[in-house]
Amino acid sequence: MRKHVLLVDGMALLFRAYYSTAMMNNFMINSQGLPTNAIHGFTRHLLTAIDTFNPTHVISCWDMGSHTFRNDLFPDYKANRSAPPENLVPQFDRVKEMTSAMDIPNVGIPGYEADDCIGTLASHYQDEADVTILTGDQDILQLLDDHVRVALLKKGYGNYDTYEAPRFIExxxxxxxxxxxxxxxxxxxxxxxxxxxxxxxxxxxxxxxxxxxxxxxxxxxxxxxxxxxxxxxxxxxxxxxxxxxxEIRCDAGVSCDLNEALYQPEREKVIAKFNEFEFKRLGERI
The missing domain is CATH 1.10.150.20 (5' to 3' exonuclease, C-terminal subdomain)
Incomplete structure (x- = not known):
């Protein structure tokens, strides 16, 4: 059976999850004082996509700081972006604990964006696997290929605008x-x-x-x-x-052995992380 790799734009999911709840002042502060709204929404998006696309392998890609080679080329690149909200900052590192608990590798490299990691991995895998990229960023449509499709997040959970190369060309x-x-x-x-x-x-x-x-x-x-x-x-x-x-770079120097990305989470380990974050209703999704 041909492998099916889900490449997750972790930053896109996390920011979307944060703002969709922050607009209603729903920050989900747990008993330890940690805001968890973005982590919770990210996890819901991730589990829903796994249910929808049924991948054999899952990898989450991340930005590693705000400065990349694009800033070296053009100092004003993304200069209009404001600093992340205070309640989101502590969730950046903690969300990776959630993916790690699900045995999903976290991939990133300083100097490049999550998009570049996704592009690099997609180009590595497409000869041996079908690749689905989960994101909210239409820029990634440039990566569409014979074995690479893109699922763009739409409003709510489980709603996707899925592109394959022929649709884009048409x-x-x-x-x-x-x-x-x-x-x-x-x-x-x-x-x-x-x-x-x-x-x-x-x-x-x-x-x-x-x-x-x-x-x-x-x-x-x-x-x-x-x-x-x-x-x-x-x-x-x-x-x-x-x-x-x-141009999304496909030579960012990142790699991930697909054996490490096989999606076979240990339920007890995931439930323990859900309990730590006080996510009471997500356990039934694993």
Whole structure:
């Protein structure tokens, strides 16, 4: 039987879980004074996805600090992000205790984002396994491949917008890898890099479909409208830099032996961690 690996964007799940409850001032402080709302929501998301996709192996990927190689390339990368909320900070390390209790490896490497870890592992595994990536970040759609699909979290638990490469190509008119060049042109307000100022998604997509690649566009600027050519010429350095920022690296230097990621949690160990965090109703899910 072919293996099926679930790669979890731990940061995406944790932040989503935190904000979905924090908006209602539900911080779930346990008897030790530890806020646990994000850990609890993360665990619910994780267990629900495992029930839904039935993977044979599970790995959770994490950011390891806020500074990455992208900040070295562009100091303003993600500069618009505020510091994490005070009640979330103590949950960053404790949530990994939960995944460890479930015998799910935690993977991360300083200087890279969780996305880069996911990209690297997906590229390693896809020859021998089907890979499902669980995230809320559409940037990861660039990793879609023959044996790699993406499940985007939607509102609530158990609701996913699941993409495989053919669906992406049909909807967008470009390949998943071309999403890197699309973002290089249109920029990313969330990650705080501009791309080509004045070129939005609609124009960038049209040009990419018409010319086939960003390099082809740049080599044929004289075929663009005067306004478009002026915008590209003003931001030539930035569009090349934005391409580097947009690309999820698949050579981040992380690895995880799939034998260590086999999903066979020991119920007693998981229940003990649930009890420690005072999660009374999750035990029946294991």
């Amino acid at each position: 909807e967008k008119g470009i390949t998943p890898k071309q999403m890197i060049e699309l973002k290089a042109m249109m920029g990313d307000t969330s990650d705080h890099y501009p791309g080509v100022r004045g070129i939005g998604e609609k124009t960038a997509l049209k040009l990419l479909i018409q010319h086939g690649s960003l390099d082809a566009i740049l080599n044929n600027l004289d075929t663009l409208t005067k306004a478009q050519r002026t915008k590209f010429e003003a931001d030539l350095d930035m569009v090349h830099l934005s391409r580097q920022l947009a």
